[in-house]
Amino acid sequence: MKVLITILFSVLISQSSRASEMPIVSVRIGKSLRNILVTGLDLKRNLLFNKDVRTYNGKKTVKFNCETLTTLNKFRNTPILLATLESPTGLLSYANNKYLGMFKVITSPKGDSCDIINEIPMESYISSLLTKEMNSKWPIEALKAQAVAARTYALHKMRTQQVSKELGSDAYYDLESSEKHQVGGNFFDATESTNAASNLTSGEVLTTASGEIHPIFFHAKCGGRTLRPDQVWHNKEESYQSVNCPFCHDVGPKPWNSFITRERLKSFFVWASQQHYIKEKFSGELNSIVLVPDEIDKFTVNFYINDRPYIIEKAVLRKFFGRFIFPSNTFSINKVGDGVAVSGEGLGHGVGLCQMGAFTMAMKGWSYKKILSHYFPSHVLKKMY
Numbered sequence: 001m002k003v004l005i006t007i008l009f010s011v012l013i014s015q016s017s018r019a020s021e022m023p024i025v026s027v028r029i030g031k032s033l034r035n036i037l038v039t040g041l042d043l044k045r046n047l048l049f050n051k052d053v054r055t056y057n058g059k060k061t062v063k064f065n066c067e068t069l070t071t072l073n074k075f076r077n078t079p080i081l082l083a084t085l086e087s088p089t090g091l092l093s094y095a096n097n098k099y100l101g102m103f104k105v106i107t108s109p110k111g112d113s114c115d116i117i118n119e120i121p122m123e124s125y126i127s128s129l130l131t132k133e134m135n136s137k138w139p140i141e142a143l144k145a146q147a148v149a150a151r152t153y154a155l156h157k158m159r160t161q162q163v164s165k166e167l168g169s170d171a172y173y174d175l176e177s178s179e180k181h182q183v184g185g186n187f188f189d190a191t192e193s194t195n196a197a198s199n200l201t202s203g204e205v206l207t208t209a210s211g212e213i214h215p216i217f218f219h220a221k222c223g224g225r226t227l228r229p230d231q232v233w234h235n236k237e238e239s240y241q242s243v244n245c246p247f248c249h250d251v252g253p254k255p256w257n258s259f260i261t262r263e264r265l266k267s268f269f270v271w272a273s274q275q276h277y278i279k280e281k282f283s284g285e286l287n288s289i290v291l292v293p294d295e296i297d298k299f300t301v302n303f304y305i306n307d308r309p310y311i312i313e314k315a316v317l318r319k320f321f322g323r324f325i326f327p328s329n330t331f332s333i334n335k336v337g338d339g340v341a342v343s344g345e346g347l348g349h350g351v352g353l354c355q356m357g358a359f360t361m362a363m364k365g366w367s368y369k370k371i372l373s374h375y376f377p378s379h380v381l382k383k384m385y
């Protein structure tokens with residue numbers, strides 16, 4: 001009986017410790033590469049397709065010539081795991097950067113090149129990322145708020161295996177280091193301050209009111225009011241709210257101005273009609289433009305084109321004209337001359353955490369919990385490990 005209890009107890013202990021283990025996140029750090037050079041000390045290289053494992057003594061650079069290797073999956077159309085690389089030091093170099101953890105080399109889905117993936121403990125990933133996605137010199141409470149947002153985003157991608165689902169086969173990575181997902185850093189991007197921000201919030205994420213992990217978004221500067229995901233991308237996300245942000249006005253990028261010509265506006269209405277962003281049919285002719293007076297905190301613009309009314313979401317204008325003409329979704333439009341003049345504030349999509357706002361709040365002495373509850377009033381802070 002005593003033995004059984006001991007066994008049960010040890011099972012319980014091991015299960016609870018497993019539940020609280022820090023996850024390893026797989027990040028694609030390079031894609032569509034003709035060749036890959038990896039350097040490390042006492043490097044262990046495992047070629048999976050012919051089970052060739054080799055350990056090199058001392059410092060060694062291993063080269064993968066992807067053009068020859070990728071003939072392997074010419075007819076498969078799915079990535080193949082070619083090799084793993086690790087070093088007993090825990091550090092590897094690729095493209096003049098050092099990374100913690102191990103590397104995987106896979107063929108790209110088309111089979112014409114290679115991708116490289118870094119498998120790294122979550123908190124090391126978050127610490128390096130803070131330098132890239134925020135600024136390591138910012139006050140610690142702002143960094144902590146960013147750490148929670150980025151960790152939630154990454155954990156959601158891991159748990160849902162979204163990248164593999166979109167690909168239709170095992171992608172071998174959870175998220176990529178790019179603006180598409182999150183820009184990760186390397187070993188030397190981590191500082192004492194970013195390490196502290198990551199460790200002091202270790203395992204903490206924001207869940208929805210019903211306790212689920214959904215993506216948490218962030219952007220540089222909202223310009224006065226944050227937006228909900230459905231106001232920008234049309235995808236409903238539970239618990240998100242649009243909140244006032246009086247904190248970012250005096251920091252970061254200056255207000256911006258743009259001009260759109262009549263011809264470009266015509267192209268926009270043709271596109272918006274084709275993409276079904278407008279219900280009313282657009283004839284393709286643009287004889288007259290009238291605008292209902294607009295304000296910066298409105299989410300839509302009311303146009304009268306050829307005397308017909310068109311309600312346009314501001315995010316749709318940004319989608320068509322791009323980030324250069326519309327740095328943010330916070331702007332007002334007025335008719336000027338033969339076109340329309342746009343004046344706005346902010347930088348980025350405006351959904352979720354406003355980084356410039358978080359900076360100001362942290363400077364005022366707000367805690368990361370207070371900052372997060374301002375931008376995510378209906379989300380819940382939860383420790384996952």
Ligand SMILES: [Zn+2]
Binds near residue numbers: 247354
């Ligand atoms: Zn803001």
